[in-house]
Amino acid sequence: xxxxxxxxxxxxxxxxxxxxxxxxxxxxxxxxxxxxxxxxxxxxxxxxxxxxxxxxxxxxxxxxxxxxxxxxxxxxxxxxxxxxxxxxxxxxxxxxxxxxxxxxxxxxxxxxxxxxxxxxxxxxxxxxxxxxxxxxxxxxxxxxxxxxxxxxxxxxxxxxxxxxxxxxxxxxxxxxxxxxxxxxxxxxxxxxxxxxxxxxxxxxxxxxxxxxxxxxxxxxxx
Numbered sequence: 001x002x003x004x005x006x007x008x009x010x011x012x013x014x015x016x017x018x019x020x021x022x023x024x025x026x027x028x029x030x031x032x033x034x035x036x037x038x039x040x041x042x043x044x045x046x047x048x049x050x051x052x053x054x055x056x057x058x059x060x061x062x063x064x065x066x067x068x069x070x071x072x073x074x075x076x077x078x079x080x081x082x083x084x085x086x087x088x089x090x091x092x093x094x095x096x097x098x099x100x101x102x103x104x105x106x107x108x109x110x111x112x113x114x115x116x117x118x119x120x121x122x123x124x125x126x127x128x129x130x131x132x133x134x135x136x137x138x139x140x141x142x143x144x145x146x147x148x149x150x151x152x153x154x155x156x157x158x159x160x161x162x163x164x165x166x167x168x169x170x171x172x173x174x175x176x177x178x179x180x181x182x183x184x185x186x187x188x189x190x191x192x193x194x195x196x197x198x199x200x201x202x203x204x205x206x207x208x209x210x211x212x213x214x215x216x217x218x219x220x221x222x
Contacts, residue, residue, distance in 0.1 A: 005026060037091060038092070057089040115183070118185060119139060121138075121187065124165060125159075134153065136165060165188070184222045
């Protein structure tokens with residue numbers, strides 16, 4: 001990296017390395033790697049408890065031994081070796097997640113605090129046992145449902161269904177006569193899909209995200 005920085009900056013060979021990093025705005029490699037570890041640790045903390053990675057970060061359990069049975073015939077203790085995954089998970093201190101009931105109450109209070117004229121779209125996606133993805137949406141105003149819809153995508157992922165549900169819900173809301181002068185809020189439970197709807201679209205369902213962003217921009221209050 002130092003050679004690359006020297007190639008792009010007009011400096012002498014004797015220029016200190018600290019000056020190279022300061023002038024180029026590129027941190028040292030160890031700082032870049034440490035920042036990446038912290039980001040990955042934050043992602044591990046945000047995973048559901050049933051996620052395969054989350055289960056691998058838990059400390060090994062200590063099995064109960066019976067004195068009347070030889071140790072070699074009993075279950076072996078899991079390895080207590082702290083893998084890189086466990087060490088990364090321990091970079092951030094544990095935090096208490098809010099209970100589901102508390103989160104639901106907070107969301108309901110937020111919904112009741114909205115302007116009665118605000119249009120709220122709730123969308124969701126699902127996957128059947130046959131592998132077919134479906135989506136659905138419902139449009140509320142003043143906490144009352146005014147329109148709903150659903151559809152089937154066929155063989156697809158839940159991620160694609162979540163994105164399509166948000167797009168179709170927005171289309172239906174924009175077709176309402178009063179939507180021109182109203183704020184529109186879209187609620188969905190997939191953080192990855194919501195991130196792509198607001199920012200850089202993913203390769204999967206990219207046309208859906210781009211169409212959604214175009215409609216939201218044309219409305220101006222979505």
